[in-house]
Amino acid sequence: MxxxxxxxxxxxxxxxxxxxxxxxxxxxxxxxxxxxxxxxxxxxxxxxxxxxxxxxxxxxxxxxxxxxxxxxxxxxxxxxxxxxxxxxxxxxxxxxxxxxxxxxxxxxxxxxxxxxxxxxxxxxxxxxxxxxxxxxxxxxxxxxxxxxxxxxxxxxxxxxxxxxxxxxxxxxxxxxxxxxxxxxxxxxxxxxxxxxxxxxxxxxxxxxxxxxxxxxxxxxxxxxxxxxxxxxxxxxxxxxxxxxxxxxxxxxxxxxxxxWRCGDFLGIGPGAHGRLTDSDDHRYSTMALQMPGEWLEGALGRNPKDGRELLSREAQATELLLMGMRVNAGVDLTEYEGILGAPLSPAKLEPLKTQGLVNITNGLLHTTPSGRLLLNWVLKELLI
CATH class of the missing domain: 3.20.20.70 (Aldolase class I)
Known part of the structure; x- marks a missing residue:
């Protein structure tokens, strides 16, 4: 799936x-x-x-x-x-x-x-x-x-x-x-x-x-x-x-x-971003032209000049963390490992757990109330 x-x-x-x-x-x-x-x-x-x-x-x-x-x-x-x-x-x-x-x-x-x-x-x-x-x-x-x-x-x-x-x-x-x-x-x-x-x-x-x-x-x-x-x-x-x-x-x-759960979504209209997975499980980021006049001309002429970028496994795993840590449910660490091909480093997780900023419950990584207040810093520590 x-x-x-x-x-x-x-x-x-x-x-x-x-x-x-x-x-x-x-x-x-x-x-x-x-x-x-x-x-x-x-x-x-x-x-x-x-x-x-x-x-x-x-x-x-x-x-x-x-x-x-x-x-x-x-x-x-x-x-x-x-x-x-x-x-x-x-x-x-x-x-x-x-x-x-x-x-x-x-x-x-x-x-x-x-x-x-x-x-x-x-x-x-x-x-x-x-x-x-x-x-x-x-x-x-x-x-x-x-x-x-x-x-x-x-x-x-x-x-x-x-x-x-x-x-x-x-x-x-x-x-x-x-x-x-x-x-x-x-x-x-x-x-x-x-x-x-x-x-x-x-x-x-x-x-x-x-x-x-x-x-x-x-x-x-x-x-x-x-x-x-x-x-x-x-x-x-x-x-x-x-x-x-x-x-x-x-x-x-x-x-x-x-x-936040990293599903697929189409972005229609000037400057709209999207995420799209093809039948071969390649995942792309998309971005439409930003200026309204340019976007309108392309869309009316059926000749859009939107950008599309293949997301690497590393980029997908990073996005899973960036999005998933925002919500209470947190990030499925098994899924993270499946995307990246390697687990999230225990050397990064353990200090954050010791400081009371993150918890792991039933394989789900999420912030504590204290960690949510410092979410940007927590993410930086996980991603460096």
């Missing part, structure tokens, strides 16, 4: 356009005055058909519309993509079809249409529940709209999620505790809780380099916020199943679990 048959096969559709660019965002997103929705719909369908020729007979576990701001797509375009995907592949009985959305009134007003288009799960980019921080984050909605979006999404869809960012400028631990408890009271499903990171190439990155991004918490306070998040979410029956994602059992993001 190939890994994707156990971990799942998913489809990621990237919509690259936003109304504005958030200062913390390093995703492939662009602001455009006009978009030819008919051309974009045709391009997506061409790409689906092209990939279907390589992946006949597969069961499709999930579809995820990300971006950018995919809730700015026409619902008819979303419907066309969903309809074509479930014709080209066999949809799982419980297929998850997620759309990312922002809490603006325009996008909220389309929720019912997106449900009719086939969306059965929505992820709302709330990010903060107060107006001051929303302005600092460059968001186009206010806190009132955010709360309304949560209510409407839960009224329309059976499965929902929303995002919050913490360790924001001038945010205290007490303020984050209050906001998180409010979020847990509002949420009926999944929560994604991300620590603010300053990425190179973003507006925040440039401000930080010039010393203009004031009030960020020091590292110890950010770590305290992370630990507080784990404690509060666990107490409210939303434990972390992945380092930044919290849900009751059964409410986990099935699409994201394909990533």
């Amino acid at each position: 190939q890994r994707w048959q156990e971990a799942g096969f998913g489809l990621y559709v990237h919509w690259p356009f936003c109304q504005s660019k958030c200062p913390y965002c390093d995703f492939n997103s662009h602001v455009s005055d006009s978009v030819d929705h008919d051309d974009w719909a045709a391009a997506y369908l061409n790409e689906l058909r092209r990939y279907a020729e390589e992946t006949p007979g597969r069961v499709l576990s999930s579809i995820f519309f990300g971006g950018g701001t995919p809730s700015l797509m026409k619902p008819a375009t979303v419907a066309a993509i969903v309809d074509e995907a479930v014709k080209l592949w066999t949809p799982a009985n419980d297929i998850e079809i997620t759309l990312e959305a922002n809490p603006t009134s325009v996008e909220i007003g389309r929720f019912a249409e997106f449900k009719s288009a086939g969306i059965n799960r929505v992820s709302v980019g709330v990010q903060a529940l107060n107006d001051t921080d929303l302005r600092r984050l460059g968001r186009m909605h206010d806190a009132r709209e955010a709360r309304r979006a949560i209510d409407v999404s839960q009224a329309v869809f059976d499965r929902t999620s929303f995002d919050l960012i913490y360790a924001r400028q001038d945010q205290t631990i007490g303020e984050w505790e209050a906001e998180l408890k409010e979020a847990l009271a509002l949420a009926d499903g999944h929560l994604s809780l991300y620590q603010l990171t300053i990425e190179p190439g973003t507006v925040f990155g440039a401000r930080f380099e010039r010393g203009l991004l004031k009030g960020l918490p020091v590292e110890d306070v950010a770590a305290d916020m992370y630990e507080l998040t784990q404690d509060i979410c666990t107490a409210h029956a939303r434990p972390a199943y992945e380092i930044s994602n919290h849900a009751r059992p059964g409410d986990e993001s099935r699409h994201n679990m394909i990533y």
Whole structure:
């Protein structure tokens, strides 16, 4: 059995356009005055058909519309993509079809249409529940709209999620505790809780380099916020199943679990990444052209210029560690050895076990709560 048959096969559709660019965002997103929705719909369908020729007979576990701001797509375009995907592949009985959305009134007003288009799960980019921080984050909605979006999404869809960012400028631990408890009271499903990171190439990155991004918490306070998040979410029956994602059992993001379990997924749209295993068990990484105009031209002309790279066994084993250590279930060491042809070095594992940062249970390697707080360092020690 190939890994994707156990971990799942998913489809990621990237919509690259936003109304504005958030200062913390390093995703492939662009602001455009006009978009030819008919051309974009045709391009997506061409790409689906092209990939279907390589992946006949597969069961499709999930579809995820990300971006950018995919809730700015026409619902008819979303419907066309969903309809074509479930014709080209066999949809799982419980297929998850997620759309990312922002809490603006325009996008909220389309929720019912997106449900009719086939969306059965929505992820709302709330990010903060107060107006001051929303302005600092460059968001186009206010806190009132955010709360309304949560209510409407839960009224329309059976499965929902929303995002919050913490360790924001001038945010205290007490303020984050209050906001998180409010979020847990509002949420009926999944929560994604991300620590603010300053990425190179973003507006925040440039401000930080010039010393203009004031009030960020020091590292110890950010770590305290992370630990507080784990404690509060666990107490409210939303434990972390992945380092930044919290849900009751059964409410986990099935699409994201394909990533973390190293399943196969197709990346459709500008800059989209994918992983694809062929019939000879060769595994490839794929990446579409990043610039929207270039990608559109290639996809419309059925002449895409996407990149494809054969992944070595070493690269696959490394990816299994990088992805698998993020989730509670951890990494199957027998599988790791089967990919690499050699076990993970005991000389690397034993010091981490002695320090109480990792455990091995029934052949599964996973971080302890202390180790999860130091995950990047733990991974570095395992991979050097």
